[in-house]
Amino acid sequence: MTDTAATGGPVLAADGTPLKKSLARALRIQKLRALALIAPLLIFVLVSFIIPIGTMLSRSVANDLVADTLPLTVVALESWDAESGELPDEPVYAAFVTDMVAAIAVKRHTRLGTRLNYEQTGMSSLFRKSGRKIKKLDPAADAPFKDTLIGINKDWGDVETWKVLKTHSVRITNGYFLNAIDMRRTPEGAQAQPEDKQILVTLFQRTLIMSLVITASCIVLGYPVAWILANLPARTANVLMILVLLPFWTSLLVRTSAWKVMLQQQGVINEVLVWVGLVADDARLVMINNQFGTIVAMTHILLPFMILPMYSVMQTIKPTYVRAAKSMGATDWTAFWRIYFPLSVPGIGAGSILVFILAIGYYITPEIVGGTKGVFISNRIAYHISSSLNWGLAAALGAILLAVVLILYWAYDKIVGIDNVKLG
Amino acid sequence: MAALTPISRKPMSMVLPVTAAAGGFFGLFLGTANGSGLLGVVLGAAIITGLAAFYIFVLKNEALAKWITIASMAVVGFLLGGIALMIVGALAGWFYHWFIYWLYEGRYRARLLPYLTPKQVLWHYGFRVICGAIFVFLITPILVVMPLSFNAQDFFTFTPEMLRLDPAGYSLKHYQDFFNNNEWQRSFKNSLIIAPIATVISVSLGTLAAIGLSQSHVPFRRAIMAVLISPMIVPLIISATGMFFFYSDIGNWLEGSLGLPKSFVGYVKVVLAHAVLGIPFVIITVTATLVGFDNSLTRAAANMGAGPVTTFFRVQMPLILPGVISGGLFAFITSFDEVVVVLFVGSAGQKTLPWQMFTGLREQISPTILAVATILVAISIMLLATVEMLRRRSERLRGMSPT
Amino acid sequence: MKLTKLTALAATTALCAPMAFAEDMANEMTIVSWGGAYSKSQLKAYHEPYSANTGVTILNDDSSAEAVAKLRAMNEAGNVTWDVVDVVAADAMRLCDEGLALEIDADTQLAAAPDGTSASEDFGELLVSECFIPQIVYSTTFGYRTDMVGDNAPTSVCAIFDTEAYPGKRSLEKRSINNMEWALICDGVAKEDVYDVLETSEGQDRALAKLDTIKDDVIWWSAGADTPQLLADGEVVMGSTYNGRLFSVIEEQKQPVAMLWDAQVFDLDGWIIPAGLSPERQARALDYIMFATDTQRLADQAKYISYGPARASSAPLVGQHAELGIDMAPHMPTDPNNAQNTFLFNYEFWADYRDDIETKFQAWLAK
Structure with missing residues (x-):
């Protein structure tokens, strides 16, 4: 200490560089060496464990199924006011039939029904049963569809059905997390699940x-x-x-x-x-x-x-x-x-x-x-x-x-x- | 220490009541089984006290007393309930003989410090009985399933024949099944391929990383540690599904782009998945050993001209080897006993032993899994005994007194 | 030192392994089934002769219980490792609905009966889905401990709800299918009306309310081996399971157990081929299916396990048990004596309502 003060200059290492710098370099090398030892394992765990777990957990918010299966309907529903208590208009029904016919051809509609059934019991059977009849419709020729659909199943004339569709058409949803704590996503915001589903x-x-x-x-x-x-x-x-x-x-x-x-x-x-x-x-x-x-x-x-x-x-x-x-x-x-x-x-x-x-x-x-x-x-x-x-x-x-x-x-x-x- | 404590005969006022209590305890069970608990207690106490008094005052010959007790109790047991009870009776006879003399001669004091108060002596033995009970809790389930692996029937049930010790109730067919059944042999072989390779990967990578982590200046140490420990703390079912998708992609890439054969890729997937699961154990044990590692040793080695690699293998490695080995054992067991992840990541070609056991439990009622467990337990007892014997031998060779 | 040797060893194993595995790759197929005695019967009746004919190695994967989940995951990951999968009809319909299974044309892709009857006619109504080739008819029914019921042997399925006459635990499957129907039948609903009642929310609640009366007395099983083990232990007085399991408990293991055929529910088990296989694997899978579902093969399987062959033309060929030498016909669920009071399972209903009812049932169970 006193030496440093006496000479006034920085303390030098043996090779003439300032000691502080030399020590810092040694420290850096030490750090790098430590990291180099850790790196292989860290990368291994990150790639083969953390990332897979991350992608798995990202499924808890991902909700592409509705928007991908019913693209036209989702767009058409945007202009519908769920709070009005009125059924959507014919364009929504037409869009829905067009989407459904396409979905049935690639067998996607039952998956959608299963997905919506998580939110509202009864949707799965609705989609499956209606699917068999909608299959026979021609989106171009058989219009108008509103009454046809309600004729196929009266649930299509229920505002609730369309509310569920609209609520769950977003691509990123908090619905699963709400379900996980016995709540559900509704047009009116998060609400408690019905009594018999709260577990x-x-x-x-x-x-x-x-x-x-x-x-x-x-x-x-x-x-x-x-x-x-x-x-x-x-x-x-x-x-x-x-x-x-x-x-x-x-x-x-x-x-x-x-x-x-x-x-x-x-x-x-x-x-x-x-x-x-x-x-x-x-x-x-x-x-x-x-x-x-x-x-x-x-x-x-x-x-x-x-x-x-x-x-x-x-x-x-x-x-x-x-x-x-x-x-x-x-x-x-x-x-x-x-x-x-x-x-x-x-x-x-x-x-x-x-x-x-x-x-x-x-x-x-x-x-x-x-x-x-x-x-x-x-x-x-x-x-x-x-x-x-x-x-x-x-x-x-x-x-x-x-x-x-x-x-x-x-x-x-x-x-x-x-x-x-x-x-x- | 033993020599310090003089042992002396104890007064009858202490020996007889205690033996009476012990006799009454056993009598309680026999009594309730046959109708009257109270009568059992009284009879049990009377018989055992009588025996004690007879041996101490009249017979005065310990070896003879021993055989009298064992034989008479065995006969009573046999008359009451056949061969099984005869064995119980003989064991009880041996115990009571030993207990009477242990008390009377004051042998229970022999290994204790001479200044202990009676209360401390009682606590000393009471505590050992409690520990014994916990050890019984630990080991009983394993002992119980062993006889079931010799069951002549295909159920996990003690049949009346087995309880009568009738040879017809026992058979080796589940062992034959294990050795002759292709599925069992294949899964056993798969486990023997997968577990060691996964262990080698997690041990080698894990030890390196632990050494890195134990150095003094590591940036983001906590975060890195958390990442490396994570396979242990993420619930297995989540890991399994997450890894399923990841390894499917890896599998597609290895098969599609590199053209590797399907079954080889299958092994790679399971081995890597198990290696990840084993890593936290290696990290934890090796870092724990490294905490006590004296770094001046590596400096001394470097000083004498050893390179980092030489230093590692000749100086550091031997010293941290116990930690590495125990970490490796944990990693090995993790892989060898892992069923959830392999169910998702593996395909039929990589069916491991736990997987086969799992389907064995679910879809067929077969004590073969108990036979396998018994074989594995026998192997581990032999391994542990060998290790202990080697340890004692090296102790002797090094001239240390047994600790 | 030791470690370096070990590493070297591992490295050489890793390097040599691909060559060792390469050879058996080309002619290998993975067949998924249930395991246990059932897989063994398939091994004897189908796999062994097929391997002998074609030189194809067959790997058995006992994952049928998780088949739907795994097939969906494989499909999503684009890496289907299974070639042929054995599933129950309800699962097959679900897989088919979601496009996870290949559609198969019975008349062109399956073998005709020896007398020339077309396959679709030979299987008849059992072809419940386009993707599904039925293999066996099994039934879910009850077995009871003869020594625990005294002189009062149960004759009706409703004995499971009668805890006074038959005290003790009973075992039921941990799912809604079958249990809901039995509950309604025992609650006084006529057999033909069961599905009409079950369609409504009130009907579902009614079935659950009936099940609620015995909830504390039930041990719920999820694996086929559970009920036989529970019966053998005397842990339950009666329990539902597959009739083949009970056959093995009674005839092979000689346990004091008897069958209660009342209101047995017929169901089908059979093959599907996953969608999305490479053309060559798909061709091989189809070839296997063609072989394994012909008249003789289906009859052969009944030698090893008491499930009825799905083809009408196989029934006359059913002979004796391969090891016990007893006549198998009286042990088939389809035998007229056993099938007197059968309950007809409605596939379409369950395909439509499975999600709805199962959700309710599981929530009720966890309460």
């Missing part, structure tokens, strides 16, 4: 609550095990570790079906309870196809994810700390609660976040042991992807779920730091 908010709540219960039971069961593994001599601990690792390495499907064998009414647990007489034969416990089954099976499946991070944190806690506390007069409980437990919190944090995130996205296990009440929002996503084919809604549900997970991840990173997660 998704309940499912989100159920997913969160059950994941919390699972995480909590994993903590309760995992903590003693991690403690004993960390405090036993290595020889014994390693043998006991096998008991933790074996379930972990056994196929998820096998463990789930094992729980089915265990929990069902004629299952192992009930048979044993009946045999020893704790439960009457005609009052066997119902432990599967409900929330209890899901919680037990998933606690078992996720427990190793709790034990391993806890164990690796507890291994680093020196036993001398607790001994020191005791030598200064702390009781067993105080020594544990004031010294050991705070030191083990990072392990609990790491395990909890891992278990919670994995639990919230699970779907095979709840599907097999959860019945109707013990299923998660992921089961709903899977249902919309593979059965109802409502991929837009599936993507919207997935986006919400992902947002929840990302907030958790962010909070966790702020509080504990993701670097502190260890897996054995």
